[in-house]
Amino acid sequence: MSTQRGNTARSRPQKHQNKSKFKNNLHDTSHKTKLINNIHVSDVCERCKEVIEWKIKYKKYKPLTQPKKCVKCEQKTVKKAYHVMCTECGKNLEVCTKCCQVKEVVPNVPDKHEEIKLDNELQQILQSLPERKRRTFIRYMNKTKNSEEKPEERQKDLASKLNKLNVDDKDSDIDFDEFDSDICDEDSES
Ligand SMILES: [Zn+2]
Ligand SMILES: [Zn+2]
Known part of the structure; x- marks a missing residue:
C-alpha cells in the first residue's frame, strides 16, 4: 500500500521540479547586484570562469575593495576579485590569471x-x-x-x-x- 502509516521515505521522484531558472536579482535590485551581474569574467581559463560565474550567480561574489598584489609582478595591479595575477602578467605568461596554469583564457571584451x-x-x-x-x-x-x-x-x-x-x-x-x-x-x- 502506498499510504502506509509512518513511512515518510520518498520512493518516487520529486513531483514538482523547479521550472524557472534561478534568478539572483528577483528580490534584490540593488545597484551593487546589478553591477556584479554585469561583470564579464575574462583573462581566466574556462574552468575558473565557471567558478567565478557561479559565485556571481549565487551571490557569493565579493568584489575587491582595493587592488590586490599580483603574485607575479608583486604590484597592486589585480583589480578583479578571485584573480591572483594581473591582466598584464597573465598575457605575458599566457596563463590563467586565477589558477596560473598555462591554458587558453577567455579574452577580455571592451567594457x-x-x-x-x-x-x-x-x-x-x-x-x-x-x-x-x-x-x-x-x-x-x-x-x-x-x-x-x-x-x-x-x-x-x-x-x-x-x-x-x-x-x-x-x-x-x-x-x-x-x-x-x-x-x-x-x-x-x-
Ligand atoms: Zn602582475
Ligand atoms: Zn584557471
Missing part, C-alpha cells in the same frame, strides 16, 4: 560601460567642433578602434587629439596630416 563613458565625455567637445574636424576625429577614432592600447590609454589619446582639434579651432588651415595621413582622399570614400 561596454567604459565605451559609453568615453563617448559621453568626448561627445560634448565633439559636438562643439565644426563638421570637418568632427569627421577627422571620427575617422581617427575608427582607425584606432582595434588597437592594442588599453582603454585608459586610448581614452587619453583620443581626448588629447580632440582637445587639440578644439584648441586649434580658430585656425581653419589646421594641418590634418598630423592626425591622419590619408585624410585627403576624403572624397574617394562615400
Whole structure:
C-alpha cells in the first residue's frame, strides 16, 4: 500500500521540479547586484570562469575593495576579485590569471560601460567642433578602434587629439596630416 502509516521515505521522484531558472536579482535590485551581474569574467581559463560565474550567480561574489598584489609582478595591479595575477602578467605568461596554469583564457571584451563613458565625455567637445574636424576625429577614432592600447590609454589619446582639434579651432588651415595621413582622399570614400 502506498499510504502506509509512518513511512515518510520518498520512493518516487520529486513531483514538482523547479521550472524557472534561478534568478539572483528577483528580490534584490540593488545597484551593487546589478553591477556584479554585469561583470564579464575574462583573462581566466574556462574552468575558473565557471567558478567565478557561479559565485556571481549565487551571490557569493565579493568584489575587491582595493587592488590586490599580483603574485607575479608583486604590484597592486589585480583589480578583479578571485584573480591572483594581473591582466598584464597573465598575457605575458599566457596563463590563467586565477589558477596560473598555462591554458587558453577567455579574452577580455571592451567594457561596454567604459565605451559609453568615453563617448559621453568626448561627445560634448565633439559636438562643439565644426563638421570637418568632427569627421577627422571620427575617422581617427575608427582607425584606432582595434588597437592594442588599453582603454585608459586610448581614452587619453583620443581626448588629447580632440582637445587639440578644439584648441586649434580658430585656425581653419589646421594641418590634418598630423592626425591622419590619408585624410585627403576624403572624397574617394562615400
Ligand atoms: Zn602582475
Ligand atoms: Zn584557471
